[in-house]
Amino acid sequence: MDIEYVRKQFPALDKDFVFMDNAGGSQVLGKVIQRITGYLIHHNVQLGASYRNSKEAGEKLAWATKQVAKFINANRTEEVIIGPSSSMLFRILSLSISKQWQEGDEVIVTNTDHEANVSPWTDLEEKGIKVKIWKANPNTMELELSELKKLLSEKTKLVAVTHCSNILGSINPIKEITEIVHQNDSLICVDGVAYAPHRQIDVQELDADFYTFSWYKTYGPHLALMYGKYDLLLEMDGINHYFFKKDDIPYKFQPGNFNFELTYSLLGITEYFQEFYKQHFPNDKESSVLMLKKSYEVIAQHEQQLAQKLLNFLNENPKVKIIGNPEADASKRVPTISFVHDELDSDAIVGQIDEYRIGIRFGDFYAKKLVEDFGLTEKNGVVRISLVHYNTEEEVKRLIWALSKVI
Structure with missing residues (x-):
């Protein structure tokens, strides 16, 4: 995926801040x-x-x-x-x-x-x-x-x-x-x-x-x-x-x-995805349905690569429990990744990550029955890192570096 092209379409990304609370609300296209x-x-x-x-x-x-x-x-x-x-x-x-x-x-x-x-x-x-x-x-x-x-x-x-x-x-x-x-x-x-x-x-x-x-x-x-x-x-x-x-x-x-x-x-x-397709498949002409299908396949592959780096790091920490599928397979999950820590409450982890100008989040995210039924309330919910296709490998490395100092 042409990450430089993608990021240029989002004006808010032109600042020294890493947006990884995207499941709460993504950044907005310039168009x-x-x-x-x-x-x-x-x-x-x-x-x-x-x-x-x-x-x-x-x-x-x-x-x-x-x-x-x-x-x-x-x-x-x-x-x-x-x-x-x-x-x-x-x-x-x-x-x-x-x-x-x-x-x-x-x-x-x-x-x-x-x-x-x-x-x-x-x-x-x-x-x-x-x-x-x-x-x-x-x-x-x-x-x-x-x-x-x-x-x-x-x-x-x-x-x-x-x-x-x-x-x-x-x-x-x-x-x-x-x-x-x-x-x-x-x-x-x-x-x-x-x-x-x-x-x-x-x-x-x-x-x-x-x-x-x-x-x-x-x-x-x-x-x-x-x-x-x-x-x-x-x-x-x-x-x-x-x-x-x-x-x-x-x-x-x-x-x-x-x-x-x-x-x-x-x-x-809709215009962004049309142009995204042309950027990545300049010689192809498809129907709108197939155009979107191929574009999202590119996005899924990029997101899987991001998720893989983060999940590898989290899976290696014996004190971390991933809440959900621990594998990055894009056919089974999106890069919305949640975890809890054996010793630290979720809010304590997120509070320390805030200092590194990285936006992640903790809580139940209005999925209260899930958090209650899985016994996660006492941890103040989960730590949630939600990536999208405009996130970069460098940003994930920056998050891993920050997390390594906290957990």
Whole structure:
């Protein structure tokens, strides 16, 4: 991967600081910043008016949404719902879809998910919905498909699961899980927040019914996206004003509308990946899906090299326990790496690393059930180092040097 090219696209990287808390929020592409500024200067009007500026603004946002739909390989732009955060979009989905359910219906959640894809479903217990928990194997810390099959029943309406744990870094086999869930005539809702910064999202290939991720962790603004299959969205009542019709998709799920300038800025992300592809494959011409596939393969290889260096260092320390897969295999994990220390609390480690102008983090990262069930609360959670493709081998060496002085 051309790391010099990549880093030039992120203005914030031009400083003496190492960003390794990327799972909490990545740095923003320069193209995204330019798009936000450009929209506010040239198109900052309300949509739906008859005057020219309003029409042009509507066309700009329609184009941006179309490019985002292509980015995730959705069938149609109406399947893309833009909202303020993944947490809010999951909540909107649970409120809307549960209107179709009856007392005694069941939902399955996991104990490895961020709470964003847990609380909206467990809160439905107040309406008589039964919630089952799919627990990870405490030894391997992996979700096992055999356990899911035991939990499924004829009353299961939906399974909520993460594509990738924001603590473990483990990639779950979503396509295989989806097949099992659909064979049971149930729906699946996937949290892709910790996956999207690292790998291609092809919603048609995955066949998930609902898929959500956050743009601010994927090199963009503080905004989120939820994909939903059109027929399912059409059937649901929204949460917008009463006079909107069933086919007012996605607007019936966007009370107060979506943020115009931030939505328009998503073009900066789609354009970046188009240019990333041209930079690395100058003589190739592929469809948008294959273009992204090849680009993310380059990214995955680079990230695996970074993860390998860090994991080698951590695996050699007998006082360190890696929380998750200790191997760097990019087909099994992303470079979100967590650990605890036999003698030191996680906050004490991070506090000392702060002094070296390296940003890492400790805590439960809203995956509270995982931290509690794996007995990590007494350590004040885990130390989490979350790398992305703009991180360098030199930065990883700098972190290892700092950690060697602390642990």
